[in-house]
Amino acid sequence: MTQIDGVNKKATIYDVAEAAGVSKSLVSLVLRGDSAVSPTKREAVQKAIKKLNYRPSRNAQNLASNRTKTIGMVITEYENLAYSNVLIGLREVFDKQDYQILLTDLHTNPNLHGDAVDALVSMDVEAVVLFVEPANLNTEGLSIPAIVVGARESTVKGADLIYSNDYLGSQIVLEHLIKLGHKNIAHLSGLGGIAGNRRKAYVEIMQEQGMPRMVYGESQKTNQLGGYLATKELIASGKPFTAIYAANDYIAAGAISALAEVGKSVPGDVSIVGYDNAPIAREYAMKLTTVDDMGLELGRQAAEQILKHLEGNKSQKPKQIVIEPSLVIRKSTAKKK
Amino acid sequence: MTQIDGVNKKATIYDVAEAAGVSKSLVSLVLRGDSAVSPTKREAVQKAIKKLNYRPSRNAQNLASNRTKTIGMVITEYENLAYSNVLIGLREVFDKQDYQILLTDLHTNPNLHGDAVDALVSMDVEAVVLFVEPANLNTEGLSIPAIVVGARESTVKGADLIYSNDYLGSQIVLEHLIKLGHKNIAHLSGLGGIAGNRRKAYVEIMQEQGMPRMVYGESQKTNQLGGYLATKELIASGKPFTAIYAANDYIAAGAISALAEVGKSVPGDVSIVGYDNAPIAREYAMKLTTVDDMGLELGRQAAEQILKHLEGNKSQKPKQIVIEPSLVIRKSTAKKK
DNA sequence: CTAAACTTTTGGAGCGTTCCATTGGAGCGT
DNA sequence: ACGCTCCAATGGAACGCTCCAAAAGTTTAG
Numbered sequence: 001m002t003q004i005d006g007v008n009k010k011a012t013i014y015d016v017a018e019a020a021g022v023s024k025s026l027v028s029l030v031l032r033g034d035s036a037v038s039p040t041k042r043e044a045v046q047k048a049i050k051k052l053n054y055r056p057s058r059n060a061q062n063l064a065s066n067r068t069k070t071i072g073m074v075i076t077e078y079e080n081l082a083y084s085n086v087l088i089g090l091r092e093v094f095d096k097q098d099y100q101i102l103l104t105d106l107h108t109n110p111n112l113h114g115d116a117v118d119a120l121v122s123m124d125v126e127a128v129v130l131f132v133e134p135a136n137l138n139t140e141g142l143s144i145p146a147i148v149v150g151a152r153e154s155t156v157k158g159a160d161l162i163y164s165n166d167y168l169g170s171q172i173v174l175e176h177l178i179k180l181g182h183k184n185i186a187h188l189s190g191l192g193g194i195a196g197n198r199r200k201a202y203v204e205i206m207q208e209q210g211m212p213r214m215v216y217g218e219s220q221k222t223n224q225l226g227g228y229l230a231t232k233e234l235i236a237s238g239k240p241f242t243a244i245y246a247a248n249d250y251i252a253a254g255a256i257s258a259l260a261e262v263g264k265s266v267p268g269d270v271s272i273v274g275y276d277n278a279p280i281a282r283e284y285a286m287k288l289t290t291v292d293d294m295g296l297e298l299g300r301q302a303a304e305q306i307l308k309h310l311e312g313n314k315s316q317k318p319k320q321i322v323i324e325p326s327l328v329i330r331k332s333t334a335k336k337k
Numbered sequence: 338m339t340q341i342d343g344v345n346k347k348a349t350i351y352d353v354a355e356a357a358g359v360s361k362s363l364v365s366l367v368l369r370g371d372s373a374v375s376p377t378k379r380e381a382v383q384k385a386i387k388k389l390n391y392r393p394s395r396n397a398q399n400l401a402s403n404r405t406k407t408i409g410m411v412i413t414e415y416e417n418l419a420y421s422n423v424l425i426g427l428r429e430v431f432d433k434q435d436y437q438i439l440l441t442d443l444h445t446n447p448n449l450h451g452d453a454v455d456a457l458v459s460m461d462v463e464a465v466v467l468f469v470e471p472a473n474l475n476t477e478g479l480s481i482p483a484i485v486v487g488a489r490e491s492t493v494k495g496a497d498l499i500y501s502n503d504y505l506g507s508q509i510v511l512e513h514l515i516k517l518g519h520k521n522i523a524h525l526s527g528l529g530g531i532a533g534n535r536r537k538a539y540v541e542i543m544q545e546q547g548m549p550r551m552v553y554g555e556s557q558k559t560n561q562l563g564g565y566l567a568t569k570e571l572i573a574s575g576k577p578f579t580a581i582y583a584a585n586d587y588i589a590a591g592a593i594s595a596l597a598e599v600g601k602s603v604p605g606d607v608s609i610v611g612y613d614n615a616p617i618a619r620e621y622a623m624k625l626t627t628v629d630d631m632g633l634e635l636g637r638q639a640a641e642q643i644l645k646h647l648e649g650n651k652s653q654k655p656k657q658i659v660i661e662p663s664l665v666i667r668k669s670t671a672k673k674k
Numbered sequence: 675c676t677a678a679a680c681t682t683t684t685g686g687a688g689c690g691t692t693c694c695a696t697t698g699g700a701g702c703g704t
Numbered sequence: 705a706c707g708c709t710c711c712a713a714t715g716g717a718a719c720g721c722t723c724c725a726a727a728a729g730t731t732t733a734g
Contacts, residue, residue, distance in 0.1 A: 009480070010480055012689095012690055012691085013690065013691065014690085022713075022714090023713065023714045023715075024690090024691085024714090024715090025692085025693085025713070025714055025715075025716095026712085026713060026714075028691070028692060028693085029712095029713085031691090031692095032692085036711070036712065036713090037712075037713085038711095038712065038713090041712085041713085053477060053478040053480075055451070055455055055458045055459050056459060056690080056691075057400070057459065057461060057689090057690050057691065058396075058459040058460045058461070058691095059395075059396040059397075059399040059400045059405075059460070059461055059689085059690075059691085060396075060400055060689075060690035060691035060692085060719090061690080061691055061692075062396040062691085062719090063394070063396045063397055063400055063689090063690080063691070063692090063718095063719045063720065063721085064690075064691040064692040064693080064718075064719055065691075065692050065693085065719085066692090066719070067692095068396075078415065078418070078421060078424070078440075079418060079421055079616055081415070081416060081418075084415060084416055087415070091444065095446045095447065098446060100446070100456070103415075103440065103441075104440075107428065109432045109435060109437070110432065111432070111433075111435055114392070118392055119437070121392045122392045122393060122394065122395040123395045123396070124394060124395070124396055140390060141390040143346070143347055143390075224620065253620055257620070257624070279416055280617075280620070283561065283590055283594070283617070286623075287594070349719090349720055349721085350720065350721060351720080359683080359684090360683065360684050360685075361684090361685090361720090361721085362683070362684055362685075362686095362722085362723085363682085363683060363684075365721070365722060365723085366682095366683085368721095368722095369722085373681070373682060373683090374682075374683085375681090375682065375683090378682085378683085393720085393721075394719090394720055394721065395721095396719085396720080396721085397689090397719070397720035397721035397722085398720080398721055398722075399689090399721090400688095400689045400690065400691085400719090400720080400721070400722090401688075401689055401720075401721040401722040401723080402689085402721080402722050402723080403689070403722090
């Protein structure tokens, strides 16, 4: 940092070079940990870096090296933490390879043009992980690998798909509830393809079992409010039910509160199962039985897949990887009384 | 995107220029919405952009223009959503000014050098918002404006401080509980300066009131598990209590579940108040009475402050802004029986 | 019809790095 | 003392943009 007219200006590689009495190239070598630098000069450079509080410009580095070692991840919104295990899984793999992960939600400046993917591509990420329903994202002619996590279908041509087996998920939920003696099991659904898959499975399985089908909230958002409103509808319908299968954990949380409002307790009066094993489900106060969508594993696999694309032969065929979900039994389900 | 040897390469401004039959400078003008471009050429350029799926390189733009129009925000971890209102407040202001916000947690690649602030500065953000206890962040000689939000003290020399009045917060919590008839009010605290301030206020006020002081969890992390463990301690102590003031909402959530384990209900047996009005407190299933730390307002003020730094005279004196918190009464508190 | 005054478009330098080809020494054997 | 090899260090081009000064084109007025 040099002082010019009382204003701090960021130090550049040239400032460091001058301070250390070497060339900019030598500084660059030290920066990148090249072993062919003499200890004396290395030390001098490091001292200069510290003294000037020099931090290399990523923009310049990226531009010059044509590598950013950065992977972009798009999520719907930060508040819906369903992505958190996926992120952990991604980082587990990418940390080892010195890749950075750039997380961004769908929020975009209304004045500006592009969407989240545009922003990421503009920043030269080397690949994108999409943990959103990718329908309205501009992925046209994307020139970097894209991995869609969670959704079974994708508009991203050539993208790999990694998702958890929703049919199986619905199956183990319903098996669990049926084993507990429940016959009147309602389903809380929501907008979007993922909720749709879970709903389809519910309908099929209930039909096979010859049990009544009750689906609510199909046109709601898949969040707490949606779950709350759907449950209100369910209650208003007057149909008998002793268990609820919610398409995700946030919907389940909404359901619990709607039930509480009419004096129904969980699992005393109604058993509830969610889906995703989001942090909210783990909460000490909630203890929600849920389907673990194996987010961690989804993240790991996504990372491995990306690495294959980046390092391996460029022209891999798009792959689909299906992960088996598993049931996490907590406190929100109980035997039918 | 041009095809070379079967590999997609990103289009550059030159590719667009060639396709549109103009110079790169003209493309640049169109990109930046310059009004001095003839409609014909503008259209031609836009068509070429679309056709080539061109997305300008932020790295090159940033480097050339010496502006990034980007503000960095550091949070502790994504799962602790206490930051979410602050982010909304920031975006409210910055969207209008076409600034982008880059969010990052404290996670850093263990192999790599710098911390979150280093990473942000390397990306040439124009200012940083720190919503963490900044103690172990390298803010030495930072040459861009830094705003510390939430914490009352900071090691960032020259940083503005924007925080909510913790003393007042503790005061309104305790007033509320006392008015409900509670006398034995325990406090669940945690590590860090913010929890420390709330604790100090609790101790002072209880002393003034001549009521028993019970502080637990001082050495715990300020999250759910910390709250859970602290509550276990409190229960094990055998001391009588009918209300709990938790230093934040996550601690409160942990407390609720610890109480549930020993058959105590909220607010039937124990009233609980949290702090921060994090999303978890709003949850339909939890309905936690809490202190709203006015995160939205903190975010707005932080943004305004940054804009003043960026646009105004460079040598502003560091400022401290204190926001008044307010109590949000939900369902976790009730009259003492 | 020409000069002046705009308006639109353009080439070139520069942003802070990386990377490559090259230089300049040191060390060695003869 | 000489040429060789080997290693450390360097200068310059390049990355994809922006921004400025200048060129080219268009309009207006006399």
